[in-house]
Amino acid sequence: MEQQKSVEPIYQFKVKDITGSDFNLADLKGKKVLIVNTASKCGLTPQFEQLEALYxxxxxxxxxxxGFPTNDFMSQDPGTNEEIAEFCKLNYGVTFPMMSKIVVKGDNKEPLFEYLTTKAQNGLDDYEVEWNFQKFLINEDGKLAKVISPRTLPNDQEIINWIEGK
Incomplete structure (x- = not known):
């Protein structure tokens, strides 16, 4: 029987931040990472406030x-990267890293989100990005530990316990 190779961590990926600069996920080695796809015009948009408080x-x-802005769900983030950055800062005081707008579902899915949603790559399970504000919890080894529903608030005890290692 063929032995399954170990899962690669997220450190293999480079993405663009909201200003278009390279953001190398390898720089996050040893940290817990909460990856979330965001939108500025969604009923769940107020989660930015709790995400910032957590941060x-x-x-x-x-x-x-x-944060990875996406316009994949009912066109709820139609703005440019500049408009999104301004919105997040002005309305929610966001200081955590925001990336350039990406696609999180379908054929043109960002490679990082392909990894996060494909069991063969993440070693955990196959997932669909259900809606804006789905949360992917990455452990200190750069591996997917848990996927949290978009409707689960960032300050939910399950997320706090994970951050605090309980």
Whole structure:
């Protein structure tokens, strides 16, 4: 029987931040990472406030939150990267890293999200990005630990326990 090779961590990926600069996920080695696909005009958009509060509380305790704007769900983030950045900062005071707008489903899916949603790559399970604000929890080894529903708030006890290692 062929032995399954070990799962590669997320450190293989480079993405573009919201200003178009390279953002190398290898720079996050040893940190817990919460990856979330975001939208500025969604009923769940107020989650930005809780994501920022989480980031402020835990950023010095090894947590990084990375937002990936997407227009994949009912065109709820039609703006440019500049407009999205301005919206997030003005309305929610977002200081955690925001990336350039990407596709999270279908044929043109961002390679990172292909990894996050494909069991053969992430070693955990196959997932669909259900809606805006789905959360992917990455452990300190760069591997997918858990996927959290878009409707689960960022300050949910399940997420806090994971961050705190409980």
């Amino acid at each position: 402020q509380k835990y950023k010095n305790q090894n947590l990084v939150i990375i």
